[in-house]
Amino acid sequence: MTTDTAPLTHIVDDDEAIRDALSWLFRTRNVPCATWPSAEAFLEAWQLEWRGCIVMDIRMQGMSGLDCSTALRQRGSTLPIIFITGHGDVPMAVGALKRGAFDFIEKPFDDNALVDVVQSALDEDARNQARRSTRVDVAARLEQLTGREREVMGLILAGKFNKVIADELNISMRTVEVHRARVFEKMGVRSAVELAQQLTLAGLYNNAAPLAE
Amino acid sequence: MTTDTAPLTHIVDDDEAIRDALSWLFRTRNVPCATWPSAEAFLEAWQLEWRGCIVMDIRMQGMSGLDCSTALRQRGSTLPIIFITGHGDVPMAVGALKRGAFDFIEKPFDDNALVDVVQSALDEDARNQARRSTRVDVAARLEQLTGREREVMGLILAGKFNKVIADELNISMRTVEVHRARVFEKMGVRSAVELAQQLTLAGLYNNAAPLAE
DNA sequence: GCCGCTATTGTGGATGACCGCAAGCCTGCC
DNA sequence: GGCAGGCTTGCGGTCATCCACAATAGCGGC
Known part of the structure; x- marks a missing residue:
């Protein structure tokens, strides 16, 4: 549980000279970083x-940067990715960005510009983190619910009265109250309003209440 | 109120030959389109x-495509923009996409590919439309609320009891009930739950209820 | 068979939400 | 001055929610 979750800038490049140069650059700018000699090595070590x-680097021996990013996304990573390339073209850059890359920079690059980009990528990750952690938290709470409880919750969020819920599930009102x-309790809220906010905010329950009239 | 809101693909290019070619291409593919000889002309006619x-085209006589997109975004447009360029480079493409462009295509382009991109842009706009219209709708309803009503609504969404709300506003419970x-009524919902869902979904009220424990 | 978890139900009471009816006060506008 | 709109309040009643106390029953595991 004492996982190290401090922000880290991961340098993935098969060229040792580049790794060293970037590593040196970031360290002198007080940006904690780690280096990886290949996409495969990084992927294997990577933790959610x-x-x-x-x-x-987008072009490397073995797995390419693009494939690596695809693999990461599939595994749920949301880490911002900054691609660096020596021989990039427009379609490649467009493709990378449309697939969610944070930036796409050509070599040779300006040290200051790169550090700035990394900084904003770190900022974005920090912002995402807040959202993600509440979502994970809410999802964990949802996991604790029993089937019946989830069922009742759905009807509560549909705005139905306990009485109606009881009818629909063919159980007594009292039982509904207990589940409710x-x-x-399990969701850590004290009212249906908070429950609705929490789930809607986390995007885990889109009831999309139709507007009246 | 009979504004024409049918989807239209706007071709903005200062080269008449290109306009004609694109116009012909889209029409033969059953994609309704309109042409504009300059960014300025389009901007002037544009409606929210x-x-x-x-x-x-990203490079035109007078206002550039990039500036035009910036102007459109400032005015609230969310229309997907596909840039076309004959002399684009990577930084330009990256800049355009990071500012929200939908795609960035180099000339010469493949007709089929362009039509496909336009089609997906149209799809995205249609998807956005649903979200946007509910947000606009909710915003309009919020506008109708009086100051006091908004105040009470805030406390309702904070999960407080009418009694507490009455205390905090130094008014009677009955008054709170009336406002509630x-x-x-004005928001078109029938319960606090629906209200919370509607506002949270529209992103117009982020109460961010803190999780207990 | 006992234990734990889940689902189920009842009674009765306290508290809160919602509503119709009625009405007083203040402000800005014609 | 009258009128509209917003803010305020009280009364009395209905319906819904929440909760403590109490209890039955099925299912899977030790």
């Missing part, structure tokens, strides 16, 4: 909890 | 309600 950003109380 | 997408009813 990692924060920070990735500075990766458990749902509130 | 317009739907569809924009295919625009008016809020529900």
